Amino acid sequence: MIKSIQIGIISVLTFLTVQLASAQTVEQLNDKFRQLSDEILPTANVYRTASGAPGHKYWQQQVDYNIDVTLDDEKQRIIGTARVKYYNASPDSLRYLWVQLDQNRFAHNSGERKSAFASEKPKASYTALRQAIHEKSYDGGYKISAVTDSGGADLSYIINDTMMRIDLASPLRPGQQMDFVIDWSYNILDARKIRARGGKEYFKDDGNYIYEIAQWFPRMAAYSDYDGWTNKQFLRNGEFTLEFGDYDVAITVPADHIVSATGLLQNPDEVLTEIQKQRLKEAETAKTPVMIVTTDEAAAKLDKRAKTTRTWRFRAVNVRDFAFASSRKFLWDARGYYQPENGKTVMAMSFYPEEGNPLWEKYSTQSIIHTLEVYNRYSFVYPYPVAQSVNGPVGGMEYPMITFNGPRPTKDEVTGEKTYSHRTKYGLISVIIHEIGHIYFPMVVNSDERQWTWMDEGLNTFLQGLAEEEWEKDYPTRRAEPYQIVDYMKSTRQVPIMTNSESILQFGNNAYGKPAIALRILRESIMGRELFDFAFREYAKRWKFKRPTPADFFRTMEDASGVDLDWFWRGWFYTTQNVDISLDNVRLFNINSRDPEVEEAFKRAKHKEKGVSPDRLADKKLKKRTDRFPELLDFYNKNDKFTVTNKQRNKYADLLDGLEDWQKELLSDKSNIYLMDFTNRGGLVMPIFLQVSYEDGSSEDIRLTAEIWRKNSEKVTRMLITDKIVKSVTVDPYWETADVNMDNNHFPRRIEKSRFDLFKTKKPRDMMKEFESKLKDDKITLDKKKKSR
Ligand SMILES: [Zn+2]
Known part of the structure; x- marks a missing residue:
């Protein structure tokens, strides 16, 4: 009996293996034009259509927050109470709710710490080692003191690393609402020592802090039709995926602080002076930014630190998160940007310490408004009343209506003179464009950052490039030209764009550069601007205030343009192949x-x-x-x-x-018939762009579509019939395709000029001479040197 059962199992397994293997033939697998819907993209349903639009039964949860928070400037702590209203709009009954506890990433023994790995090379940067050592003493993570229902009764909960499950006494049925309250606190981290998206910065010259407070309250995890509850822990890179809702937040800070936050200030009479209110009014219609708090006004507060507190109240409608910044060091400037598209004025505002000038007063608010102007054209009209840029310890990070941007001039320690590099100047303009751009993607087009970094970083970097080009002539844009991605495309240490955020290699190139340049190539060289721009806007409009997945993007771009792009998504987003089209031969026939x-x-x-x-x-x-x-x-x-x-x-x-x-x-026809033989050495199928030069001095551009490879993706021959005599042919003459090897793009082949390096042979060490050389600093004695070992 036993034997015969075993035989039975084996034969079933063999059968299954054969079935799986034959599900796709070799010929099918080699077909780079096969449709993604057949094998990779999820099957369309009532929530998400095959056209890439939200389906007729699309739903998403809504979560409203009413929060009281105190910023303790003495102990640098956050203490808060959040009253959460969770609306279950899903068709499912929920027995528990999951909450994201992002601060727990910084707790001892967090999942991130427990999964941290080191480089096999025995070296680290000073900042990396300082962080590793500082993390051991910093007491981070949420201290949750109570989770209760609206009546004050304790709710049972369990904390699993950066997530907390609240168990419900009875299931939350579709259409029902659940109110609960969480009390918590945490120690604000030193963002100069630990690289993070929020934290404090201490200024030793005047003893004050700038606080950039983000991912600071227990936020409801996303529950979606495609993924259920988010169950990816926060390990650093996969930022977050959240629900939309309305926020009322009361922020209590030292009375002399200036607060910038997501949302509209509700109580200006209680927290602003008459002159500040007047200046704000003036700024609404001003031609250039108006100072609301001047350098002198901020400087006057630095040593007489207020002992009392003040509460700033903000309200934000239909946002997926809330962040704020607070400091007595802040200068504040503002200018209204009138949006002709909807007749509304957005207040563009910047908050920065004196240390940020002269860069900040000149560029920050201008960069915000520039971003709105350009992004409104390529996506949708900016939907919020304010757009802000804050200078503090965070290099660059976005939240709804508020962004943190790091670059600052350098101050000479002796003369006090402030200068800035080319990189700092353009780094500042670029990071503001980038972070303000993120308010569109993913703060409004709510893609899932915990899974797909490219969906916000890639799309946003693409638009950032367009905005930079409209800033000034020859702007030093880093991720726009196809040739800028060639070195990455040639590299071996890479994974496809469609890789989970935490597993990406070469993060910047993979999730920012490659998708941005892929979209640029689609727009300029494959679809054409008219078709691309319409389709891209269609995607942005379909999914604004909703939750798109990669399939929704891929499908919408095709649906709205009438261009089959499955070959492009497959090659550029699902593989690490590159573009290398070789023109092997040009043969002449009569x-x-x-x-x-x-x-x-x-x-x-x-x-x-x-x-x-x-x-x-x-x-x-x-x-x-x-x-x-x-x-x-x-x-x-x-x-x-x-x-x-x-x-x-x-x-x-x-x-x-x-x-x-x-x-x-x-x-008796006398035409010259040329056969041009191409091989695809990089693997990616791409259009073939040709420039043909003739003996009579004329030349001609020929643009062939990628479908030329549809029957054979490795070799293809193209015929050219002409009365003229061909002198030479160049593939991709305008460098449009990120071709990684231009040496094989010419026929006949050309000898490229390059440089031959010479080097000196190293002399052997002369220890006797070294020993006799004079000491630079006589304070370093031989004795001391011995001790330090
Ligand atoms: Zn970004």
Whole structure:
């Protein structure tokens, strides 16, 4: 019995293996144009259509928050109470709710710490090692003091690393609402020591702090039709995925602090001075930014730190998160941006310490408004009343209506003079464009950052490039030109764009650069601007305030443009192949006229082209026997094998008799027929762009679509019929495709100029001379040096 059962199982397994293997034939797998919907994209349903739009039963949860938070400037702590209203709009009954506890990433023994790995090389940067050491003493993570229902009764919960499950006494049915309250606190981390998206920065010159407070309250995890509850822990890179809702937040800070936050300030009369309110009013219609808090006004507060507190109240409608910044060091400038598209004015505002000038007062608010102008055109009209840029310890991070941007000039320690590098200047403008751009993607187009970094970083970097190009002539844009991604595309240490955020190698190139440039190539060289821009806007509009997945993007771009792009998504997003199209040969043909007089003469001429070695050539001059005995010559000495015979002439006449007039005409056509042979060495199928130069000095651009590879993705031949004579052919003459090897793009091949490096051979060490060399600083004694070992 047992034996026979075992045999049974084995045969079932064998059968399954055979079935799986034959599900796709080798020929099908080689077809780079096969449709993604057949095998990779999820099946369309009532929530998400096959066209890439939200389905007729699309739903998403809504979560409203009413939060009281205190920023303790003495102990640098956050203490808060959140009253959460969770609306279950899903068709499912929920037995528990999951909450994201992002601060727990910084707790001892967090999942991130427990999964941290080191480089195998025994070295680290100073900042990396300082972080590793500081993390051991920083007491991070949420201290949750109570989770209760609206009546004050304790709710049972369990914390699993950066997630918390709240168990419900009875299931939350579709359409029902659940109210609960969480009390918590945490120690604000030192964002100069630990790289994070929020934290404090201490200024030792005046003893004050700037606080950038983000991911600071227990936020409801996303529950979606495609993933259920988010169950990816926060390990650093996969930022977050959240629900939309309305926020009322009361922020209590030292009375002399200025607060910038997601949302509209509700109580200006309680927290702003008359003059500040007047200036704000003036800023609404001003032509250039107006200072709301000046350098002198901020400086006056630095040593007399307020002992009392003040509460700033903000309200934000339909946002997926809430962040704020607070400091007595803040200067504040503002200018209204009137959006002609909807007749509303957005207040663009910047908050920065004196240390940020002269860069910040000149560029920050201008960069915000510039971003709105450009992004509104390519996506949708900015939907919120304020857009803010704050300078503090965070290098660059976005939240709804508020962004944190790091670059600052450098101050000379001795002279106090402030200067900035080219990189700092453009880094600041670029990071503000980038982070304000993120308010569109993913703060409004709510893609799932915990899974797909490219969906917000890639799309946003693409638009950032367009905005930078409209800032000034020759703006140093880093991720826009196809050639800028070539080194990455050639590299071996990479994974496809469609890789989970936490597993990405070469993060910046993979999730920012490659998708941004892929979209640029689609727009400029594959779809054309008109079709691309319409489709991209359609995606943005369909999914604004909703939750798109990669499939929704891929499908919408095709659906709205009528261009099948499955080959493009497959190659660029699901593989690490690159573009390397080689033009191997260009062959010239003329039509075989079949006329023996013409064709035999042609063969004779070709035959004569055949080379002979110099010695054999000399042999030809030797005296021959037939010179002495001419009677040995006959018919074959007067005719070579190319002599035309009557039989051939008759055959030709017969051939002509059997042809129609148009066929005869073609036989005498004098066109030059060129066959151009291409091989695909990089693997990615791409359009072939050609520039053909002719002997008469003219040239012609020929643009072939990627579908030329549809029957054979490795080799393809293209015919060119012309009256002219081709001198040379170049593939991708305008560097549009990120071709990783331009050496094989020319026919005939060209010799490229380059540089040959010389180097000096190292001299052996002269220890005796080193020993005798003079000490630079006499304070370093030999004794001390010994001790330090
Ligand atoms: Zn970004």
